[in-house]
Amino acid sequence: MTGRRNLGARLFNVSSMLSNFVRSADGRQNVLQLVNYSGFPVENVTVHVLGKFTSATLQAPGAEPKKLEVYEVEEGTGIDIDNVNVAATLVLQ
Amino acid sequence: MTRRELLALASTATLVHAKDTPAPPVAIARCASYNEDVPAVLRTMFDQLGLNKVISGKTITIKLNLTGSPGLRFEGKPLGATHYSHPRTVGAMIAQLDAAGAKRIRLVESCWATAGPLEEYMLDSGWNVRSLRSAATRAKVEFENTNAAGSHKSYARVKPVKGLIFPSYELNRAYVDTDLFMSMAKLKNHATCGVTLSMKNCFGNTPASIYGDDAGLDEPNETPGKGRVDCCHFGKRQPAKAALPEIDPKSPRDPGYRMPRITAELVSARPIDIAFIDGIETVSGGEGPWIRGLKYIRPGVLLMGTNGVTTDAVATAVMGYYPLADKGTAPFKECDNTLKLAEGLGIGSADLKKIEVRGLPIQQARFPFSS
Numbered sequence: 001m002t003g004r005r006n007l008g009a010r011l012f013n014v015s016s017m018l019s020n021f022v023r024s025a026d027g028r029q030n031v032l033q034l035v036n037y038s039g040f041p042v043e044n045v046t047v048h049v050l051g052k053f054t055s056a057t058l059q060a061p062g063a064e065p066k067k068l069e070v071y072e073v074e075e076g077t078g079i080d081i082d083n084v085n086v087a088a089t090l091v092l093q
Numbered sequence: 094m095t096r097r098e099l100l101a102l103a104s105t106a107t108l109v110h111a112k113d114t115p116a117p118p119v120a121i122a123r124c125a126s127y128n129e130d131v132p133a134v135l136r137t138m139f140d141q142l143g144l145n146k147v148i149s150g151k152t153i154t155i156k157l158n159l160t161g162s163p164g165l166r167f168e169g170k171p172l173g174a175t176h177y178s179h180p181r182t183v184g185a186m187i188a189q190l191d192a193a194g195a196k197r198i199r200l201v202e203s204c205w206a207t208a209g210p211l212e213e214y215m216l217d218s219g220w221n222v223r224s225l226r227s228a229a230t231r232a233k234v235e236f237e238n239t240n241a242a243g244s245h246k247s248y249a250r251v252k253p254v255k256g257l258i259f260p261s262y263e264l265n266r267a268y269v270d271t272d273l274f275m276s277m278a279k280l281k282n283h284a285t286c287g288v289t290l291s292m293k294n295c296f297g298n299t300p301a302s303i304y305g306d307d308a309g310l311d312e313p314n315e316t317p318g319k320g321r322v323d324c325c326h327f328g329k330r331q332p333a334k335a336a337l338p339e340i341d342p343k344s345p346r347d348p349g350y351r352m353p354r355i356t357a358e359l360v361s362a363r364p365i366d367i368a369f370i371d372g373i374e375t376v377s378g379g380e381g382p383w384i385r386g387l388k389y390i391r392p393g394v395l396l397m398g399t400n401g402v403t404t405d406a407v408a409t410a411v412m413g414y415y416p417l418a419d420k421g422t423a424p425f426k427e428c429d430n431t432l433k434l435a436e437g438l439g440i441g442s443a444d445l446k447k448i449e450v451r452g453l454p455i456q457q458a459r460f461p462f463s464s
Binding site for chain 2: 046
């Protein structure tokens with residue numbers, strides 16, 4: 001049964017967003033895509049993903065790629081995203 | 094007014110005269126923005142009220158105001174800028190309590206329609222839970238969703254001085270297993286009660302597991318998924334039998350009659366030791382985005398006291414109202430005045446002439462809300 005402890009990626013503060021989490025067959029490439037369909041930027045999005053990751057990079061239109069802090073959570077790895085304007089892609093390794 | 098309402102009013106009026114109600118001071122501070130040095134402002138308010146000496150070695154339970162679903166925003170603004178407690182004031186309060194020597198700081202709220210972890214509800218509200226945890230260097234910071242029994246095996250029964258609607262309440266034990274109880278409210282209007290301040294914030298102490306629309310008939314529903322409108326606001330149903338039923342099921346079903354009484358008796362049953370009201374940024378015209386005519390405003394003030402009634406009376410005056418106004422007068426246009434009912438229960442005085450204000454005078458803090 002799928003629940004809060006075994007969902008691939010759990011997202012918080014994303015009530016106005018669509019999301020898609022993609023993992024390559026070998027598990028090395030993990031990409032989370034976020035689209036904010038509200039008319040306002042969203043601040044403080046939190047991502048909890050299953051498994052241990054050591055690196056997270058945020059890519060967004062018009063901005064340089066940004067390295068984000070990763071930290072340990074109950075399910076695996078946590079990442080905080082300060083701001084999502086229209087769309088963003090989180091690459092995890 | 095019905096005969097029943099008249100009798101109810103008369104009984105509380107008797108209590109007003111029978112008791113010498115306490116009137117401890119209230120502190121007001123100017124704080125124009127959440128980006129200001131909020132910890133320094135709180136430090137000054139603590140000094141003005143002499144709070145530091147009562148905090149040391151204590152467990153403090155803080156009831157937040159996270160009303161309504163985190164998904165409901167007003168004009169896309171962060172929830173803390175409109176109708177929720179703001180994470181910066183919460184973080185600053187944790188730091189101040191920690192500096193004053195608190196042993197344990199427990200954040201609580203009966204989260205809207207869920208008994209899931211409070212931390213996850215906060216994350217959904219755009220809060221940084223890790224920064225709240227690290228705001229204290231010595232004290233232990235805990236989180237409890239009080240919408241059900243949570244981490245406890247049973248509920249605590251608390252009794253008001255005089256029951257107006259219910260003879261007693263079953264609450265999550267976090268509200269009684271504590272040395273001090275703080276209500277951390279927002280300076281707001283309320284569509285039914287006129288104002289929602291430190292006392293009305295305690296309406297949310299009630300667990301939906303027992304007082305919710307989907308509470309069990311006999312036993313609590315430990316996974317509630319609804320609010321408490323049917324049971325508390327309208328009295329369409331009784332709480333789960335784990336709690337005592339209403340005193341008089343034939344009393345008025347009008348929320349303007351019931352909610353002020355439930356609020357007053359809840360505060361009588363679980364008194365507020367520290368009342369804190371955030372009016373830095375807020376809304377006027379109602380308590381949340383589901384109310385039409387809401388307006389985003391910036392009063393730029395913080396209020397704090399050691400009594401829910403005196404603090405709310407001063408806050409009501411800051412909002413531009415007369416705290417002892419009768420029903421039919423703003424802000425109590427269609428409801429009884431919670432302040433007067435609470436005063437009638439002997440909790441505290443709502444008479445501004447008896448309350449000393451420290452820091453910013455009311456006249457300088459005044460920011461008229463909706464009329």
